[in-house]
Amino acid sequence: MTERRFDVWAAGDAYERYMGRWSRLVADEFVAWLPCPPGARWLDIGCGSGALTSTVAARCRPRTLLGLDGSAGFVTTARASTPEPARFAVADARALPVRDAVFDVAVSGLVLNFLPTPGVAVAEAVRAVRPGGLVAAYVWDYAEGMEFLRHFWAAATTVDPSAAAHDESRRFPLCDPTALRDLWDEAGLTRVTVAPIDIATLFPHFDDLWSPFRSGQGPAPGYVATLSPATRQRLRRTLRDRVPAGADGTIALRARAWAVRGHRRDR
Template sequence: MTEKHFDVWSAGEAYEHYMGRWSRLVADEFVSWLGCGAGARWLDVGCGSGALTSTVAARCRPRTLLGVERSPGFAATARGSAPAPARFVVADAQALPVPDAVFDVAVGGLVVNFLPEPGVAVAEWARAVRPGGLVAAYVWDYAGGMAFLRHFWDAAAEVDPASAALDEGGRFPLCAPEPLRTLWDGAGLVETAVAPLTVPTLFTDFDDLWEPFLAGQGPAPGYTAALSPAVRARLRETLRAAVPTRPDGTIALAARAWAVRGRRPTATA
């Protein structure tokens, strides 16, 4: 089976249990890092289940807020969770159905590494903002900053060495500071900056960590769902032995994302 076979992103509720709860924490850190004032026109590209859209709506008092999402299932989840003035369209992140220069801020949360042509996408996001407008995104640090995923893929490699080809740490070299900076610079953006965003991922017990891997949403759950029951059971016990469990049964880990931002040049620049 190919890598893309496991990149399933369609059911918003399943995603919420797997990654959405942590996505909302990192969205809050990202918005704080951007430091945008009230009254701006926002575009959230690849908005998924609406974690970042909801955060922008709640914290930034936007004048307008448009979420763009290719998956109808995710868009439906986002519509049900994001408050006004958010609205949503189903469209491709690399071909936005918006005019030139109509937004002040264009953002993409946890999406750019999954796009077939990230450079095309970022240039398209830059087209949508006014001169001087902000283009920003964040991605998980799959190689070293997502502790629970790192434990998962290390356990998978122990049980099934062929699984190493599916590990996001190797598949997504874009998810690191210098590749992100190069991507933003290559889209013609200026004042580029990159920063780490770290959030806690506290699991109430091992089942709280394990069960989302059975939902089939995303590379690791997609891989888990495709395993035979016997291999899946071996993976479960290998992972259980690897994660640091406290005496009360909780598992306290951390997740890091890399954030990047830049501005569309003005005429004077």
């Protein structure tokens, strides 16, 4: 698909500056929302740079913890920053290299919208957990809840109307509670619950907001990387004029994720 040419996921450190720092805040709230008995066997599907995996390792005292991601660069970053017992491997979320029913919990953070067939990935997660096991995930609310991205794409379409086609709010259907619940219901999961997770995204100055958009990691930065220097400067000026800054230059915005959880049916 044409719009996917901007979805670059290769450099974990660059992603951390762009989105990982906010993902870690959401991961902490997400794990607190889950039942987290010690000694459980955990699987993190699409672990990225390790935000969710490291949170599980720190808070849940897992017996085993496996993180899988399709990007070798992200796996390298996650492996370097996550303590034992976490292990990592490169793998496709839609074809997990694990046996049936060997995990107690399968989780996924901010991945489902970037898969062409998210239902296949959820079915794989269900296959990987034991009967009664938990399958849970969270995604950004691209449609309404990601304020810094809403400002970015509004500025981008002012400068370049064709940018609208690449806006995550238009591209990704799984960014609202109804779509997530339907996906979990279709996978045959029971006791399905959906909840919002809201965090503050505080930027001490404008360059702290703008610089990560030049990282090349993810849809918006991938789009910025295609622009000419002159157009990029116009976008920077337009974005700076849009975002609300305090007297000291700080930019205080909000971000929302939607979380969903459900259980595999008992035999």
